[in-house]
Amino acid sequence: MSTWNIWSVPVAIIALFIIAPVAAIFYSAFLGDTSLWPHLFSTVLPRYTFNTLILMVGVGFLSFIFGISSAWVVTRYNFPFKFLFEWALLLPAAVPAYIIAYTYTDIFEYAGPFQEMLRYIFGWSNANDYWFPNIRSMGGAILVMSSVLYPYIYLLTRASFLTIPVSFYQTSQIHGQNIFWLVALPLARPGIVAGLALVLMETISDFGTVDYFALETLTLGVFNVWMGMNSLSGAAQISSVLFIIVVILLTMEYLARRKQRFYEKSSGQNNLEEEDISNLKKLFCFIICFVPILLGFIIPVSVLANFVFQGFAVIKFQEIFNTTISSIILALAGSTFVMIVSLLMIVVSTYKSNTFQKTLIFIASCGYAFPGTILAVGIIVFVGWLNNNIYFHFSYFVGGFLVLIFAYTTRFLAVGNGAIRSGIIRVHPNLMDANKTMGIGFFTGIKKLIIPLIYTNI
Helix, strand or coil: CCCCCCCCHHHHHHHHHHHHHHHHHHHHHHHCCHHHHHHHHHCCHHHHHHHHHHHHHHHHHHHHHHHHHHHHHHHEEECHHHHHCCCCCHHHHHHHHHHHHHHHHHHHCCCHHHHHHHHHHCCCCCCHHHHCCCCCHHHHHHHHHHHHHHHHHHHHHHHHHHHHCCCHHHHHCCCCHHHHHHHHHHHCCCHHHHHHHHCCCCCCCHHHHHHHCCCCEEEEEEHHHHCCCCCCCHHHHHHHHHHHHHHHHHHHHHHHHEEEEEEEECCCCCCCCEECHHHHHHHHHHHHHHHHHHHHHHHHHHHHHHHHHCCHCCHHHHHHHHHHHHHHHHHHHHHHHHHHHHHHHHHHHHCCCCCHCCCCCCHHCHHHCHHHHHHHHHHHHHHHHHHHHHCCCHHHHHHHHHHHHHHHHHHHHHHHHHHHHHHHHCCHHHHHHHHCCCCCCCHHHHHHHHHCCCCCCC
């Protein structure tokens, strides 16, 4: 068992900094007014919890289907536009869930173009003449959220499929076994579960979609208690319930797979050859990839583009350009910092940490479960306390930029950690031991051995 060392100490300190805003939320939750809890328990909290669980199950299942099916066909088969789909399947992740909720409501509501077309074709005169599913419902929320969240599962699952040793596939084929069900799916489980965990955390922390669709979930309850009852401590208490649910789910999954390891035992070419298939199967693969992109990107972006052209005269291009540049800079800085911290944390957790340090790193990955606004409050509370005790002399711009990067790291560390962990779990620990016997330092081993082996996951 590794003890405290020059690598684990800094990582533990970083983890504590990331956990601090979460601790600030729990601090405000349990030291605040708890008189609301009996009222919440007897009225809305059971309904909030039940609706949240239903939404998680529905979004998780549909995202699972979209993500895994598309990841497998673009990895395994050769069909038209495959290379386009490989990156286009990520595009729905750029569309916020609440935006797609607005656009789908605009299209499918009673006064929308789709139902108008149906009434025109079939001669219906009003809503009493036919039945049409209500888009602003639990089913509608599951559809729109799955359409933009499945890329989490697609990205990590495809990375897992690409890095599975080809010898495993070949062995399965020799014995006439199905390589998808018996090889690819079980071996990609760490990546699949990491993506699914991100989808579930994104689902339970979503506010815009559930608010617009009037679904009473825990996240909506957070803002109702905060804004409606003017109780930040009550909102923090409900947010803590969300956090605990996520920790329980992640812990159960970790315990289920902690002893599973899959290593390549042979050398040689490691890319699974694409399979040529019939025209009918090519069409089927095309549909599997096209449907998620249609639902999550093409339809909402088409509606938004129509709005843009209708209001073209009032567009202020300079403001849009400046905002776009700011967004890109923040995205690049935030994602780069998140991945550096994730790489450092997971590598040190794997090779240089004891149980306590691993627990800290695990807890630091759970900030994604909080609604962004509540987490922002925790960030401000912690940074304010830190500044009162250790005064930092920064300009508003630099200080704001650094605090925002810190907030991004706290919020999105789960994304980076999930990707890195699903890759490093297949790197045999003997490789790092071999480095030691050759006198190669830990940092050099990370740079020349670990990073190239998990490059796809990074």
